[in-house]
Amino acid sequence: MWMYLGLLAALFLGLHNLCKKHAVQGNEVFPVLLGTIGSGFIFILPLFFSSVFLPEYSKASGFFIPEIPWEVHGFIFIKSAIMAASWILAYQALKHLPITIVTPIRSSGPFFTFIGAIFIYNERPNPLQWLGFFVIIFSMMLYSRIGKKEGINFKRNKWIFAIIAATFLGASSGLYDKYLIQSLDLNPQTLIFWFSFYVILILLVILSISWFPNPEKRKAFTWRWSIPAVGVLLLAADYFYFKALQDPEALIMLLSAIKRSQLIIAVVVGGLIFKEQNKRKKLVPLCGVLLGVFLILYS
Template sequence: MWMYLGLLAALFLGLHNLCKKHAVQGNEVFPVLLGTIGSGFLFILPFFIGSVFFPEATKNLGFYINSIPWQTHGFIFIKSMIMAASWILAYQALKHLPITIVTPIRSAGPFFTFIGAIIIYNETPKFLQWIGFFLIIFSLILYSRIGKKEGIIFKRNKWIFAIIGATFLGASSGLYDKFLIQSLSLNPQTLQFWFCWYTILILIVILSITWFPYKAKRQAFKWRWTIIAVGILLQAADYFYFKALQDPDALIMLLSAIKRSQLIIAVVIGGIVFKEHNKRKKLVPLFGILLGVFLILYS
């Protein structure tokens, strides 16, 4: 069951990436990020209000947000800091790079998760899983060659390093999620609510220094409907992902790889919508990544 929940998370993440590309085009990254997280927070806020004033009804719906000790709040705040840094780097990269380059690099996340799962959680990969992960990495090398034809030199482009850093931090957060969900026994909606709250506080501090004091930046900001869509789609994806992690049999290394099937939406549909170049050539390494994911699932 947890694999199917992972595929649902991948579906919403693929749509989320398309909306995110539209939201950041020609826009300041920090206010867009605050808008998306804020929209997601408002989406789940009624569940928190229901948990306070109508606990029985909210429990019956399956969306009750539990009271948690301060120590657990501290653990969630750490996740918020990790993901805030990851998103800031990822949004900046997405603003300056084609989505058909950014999304496949993000697909290297399962490789980092794979290594972490072996070291931290003693998850044991099978032979086909090894082949699948190295197929993903090899396919990313092919993407780098295609990127050069679009004037994107991977070794010299700072936004490439930004998306690699975002990918590493995102993978670290994925490993941390397993600790939060399984070791601390947090349910998805409780983690999502407090994670959004602390991330909003972090972003407000950053914006109070980099954006709010500057009138020109505020006037240049363009509100788009996709900002709200990004927040809601991300909450839906996270909910199914965290539900999958609640299964004690769930392997974080495989779940992370399953989520990368979002590439079908991001590369194929995204390439058409945003009219990006070399779409056919990008299908070759895309096939390699999907084959790697398939081998992981098959094994």
């Protein structure tokens, strides 16, 4: 069941990436990021109030947010800091690079997750799952060659380094998620609520230094419908992802790989909407990603 929850997370992530590209094009990155996280936080805020004032109803509905000790708040804050750094780098890169390049590089995250899952959690997939995993990784490598044909030098472009760093931080956060969900026994809505809360605090500190005091930057910001859409879609993706992680049998390295099927939306639909180059050539490694996901699910 956790595999199919991973596919649902991938669906919402794919839609989230499309809206994110629309939100950051020609726009100020930091307020866009604050707007997306803030929108998701407002969407989940009623669950918190319901848990405080109507606890029995919240427990019956399965969306109860319990009180957690300060020590656990510290662990969640660490995740928030990691993901805030990852998102800042990723949004900046997405603003300057094609979505059909950014999304595949972000999708190489399973390689970093693979290393951590083997050495930290001692995960041991079966042979078919190994094959599916490496098919996905190989497909990701093909995208870098296609990127060079769009005038993007993967060795000299600083935004490429930014998206690689964002991917590494995101993979680290993914490994950390398994600890938060399984070892600290946090439910998805509790983790999402407090994680969003701390990310907003971090972004407000950054904006108070770099954006609020600057009138020119404030004027350059444009509010778009896609900003709250990004937040709500990310909220849905995180919920299904964390629900999948609640399964004791869930393998984080495979769940991370399954989420890469979001490429279908990013490459096919995103390529058409934003009129990016080499869409047909990008379908080849895309098929490789789908084959890898199929092998994992079939196993």
